[in-house]
Amino acid sequence: MPMTVFGRVDRPGLRLPFFLSRISAGFPSPAEDHIEANLSLDDLCVRHPAATYFLRVLGNSMNGLGIYDGDTLVVDRSLSAVAGMVVVAVVRGEFTCKQLSFELGLPVLRAANPAYQDIRLNQDEELEIFGVVVHCIHKMPGV
Secondary structure, three states, X not given: OOOOEOOOOOOOOOEXXXXXXXXXXXXXXXXXXXXXXXXXXXXXXXOOHHHEEEEEOOOOOOHHHOOOOOOEEEEEOOOOOOOOOEEEEEEOOEEEEEEEXXXXXXXXXXXXXXXXXXXXXXXOOOOEEEEEEEEEEOOOOOO
């Protein structure tokens, strides 16, 4: 997956209205018309600013986990990757986004789309983790 890193801009974060009431995704419930607080996406998505970066997804290998072509990933380099986490890694000189797993003590990078093969590393290959994906931002269809 080619990697595009979005540049950081040193400016105060944009703070938007945040309704603390939850919205029903099942049966409708009465709406509450008051704003409880203001929220910045930084507050919501970034726990470790100095170790966080954004990437644009290219491809469909992670569709089964809700990560689609064109999505923006929020990646935290300060987190230790463990099995089951979605990571950004360098394998054989190329960047990729996959779910980390292990088989017989060797790392496996799993695709979340059956049309794509998992990446199995040999004992002599090195896996470099560039961070753990903590959020995925995507535009809704039709917008």
